[in-house]
Amino acid sequence: MLTRTEGIVLKSQKYGEADLIVTYLTSDRGIINAFAKSPRKTKSRFGSSLEPLTHAKISLWGKEQSLPKITQADIISSFHPIRENYNDFVNISKLAEILISLMPAGIPNSRLFSFFLNILNTVKESEEESNDALHLITRIRLLAAIGYAPRLKGCGRCGKESLDFYPDSGTTLCNKCAVTPETAGKPFMRINNKVIHFYMHSIEWPINISHRLKPSHQTLTELSGVLDKHLTYLLSSKLRSSGFTAGANRPRVRASH
Ligand SMILES: [Zn+2]
Structure with missing residues (x-):
């Protein structure tokens, strides 16, 4: 099953030799984990779309419960300036950690998504x-x-x-x-x-x-x-x-x- 949604990368972690597990805050599915096949092999557009805090349109293949695969990710906003500023990045990463730790996965919350996006834009600007x-x-x-x-x-x-x-x-x-x-x-x-x-x-x-x-x-x-x-x-x-x-x-x- 192919799903399309919008997500903000809360966390990216290595999985095996070359793969990644990406934790997203999505606009309509809450917090989800997805799997990216060998994005680290090249410095590709796909690879940069999986950087923490990147806001992207994503396509997922497979059931949410069984770690869907990211088949496509188109960057809407990279929030690159936040990652470049050490203090901003540490503080926003703390927010991401709070969300991952305290929010149950898979519970849709579009207001939270807009709110977090608003925080990122406010800090960036x-x-x-x-x-x-x-x-x-x-x-x-x-x-x-x-x-x-x-x-x-x-x-x-x-x-x-x-x-x-x-x-x-x-x-x-x-x-x-x-x-x-x-x-x-x-x-x-x-x-x-x-x-x-x-x-x-x-x-x-x-x-x-x-x-x-x-x-x-x-x-x-x-x-x-x-x-x-x-x-x-x-x-x-x-x-x-x-x-x-x-x-x-x-x-x-x-x-x-
Ligand atoms: Zn009292």
Whole structure:
């Protein structure tokens, strides 16, 4: 069966001697894996269409469940400038990793596709010297878009004001709610109102005007720390629950949710 769709390459990994397994975020099939036969033999157009972050029209042969083969890929946008900028590439790769780790494969989500494409275009077109704020905002917004953003405004159980963020719970908790058996003694981080303020704007403002947000260096550092802790907890608990142990080169299989 031949399928045509649009995809953004989230990851490309070697498979055997000369082949590749490519993980795509597609416009109508969610995250899928596909197989590319010997694209590394030559510096071909086909080979460059499989570079990370490339947006392309793709044709696939075979069933989605059994690793379809990529028969054709026509580049719509290569996003080459992002790959050329070390800091941009590292940060966007982190977003790709978040998607691959947290989103079950094969669940169509056209809004997520448009959203991720919008992030890539915004970063590509950004003329800021340093994109640190933009990268933090995109990370927050991606987490919000897939339902994994931490809650930083008000206690996650009763809504009362609180500045103590509990990474294990993914939320701020007030004194009263933090003493339940499952939370007591767990590590927390004290945040401040400026961090919360910037965080809420990051989520609410359209991404193309988010460069107007000018957080202080300290706010940026503190919020980065909170997100890092949150992500470390999310990704490690996801890894534990998936039972995914052997072989980083093994293609991801459809998760049963
Ligand atoms: Zn509470």
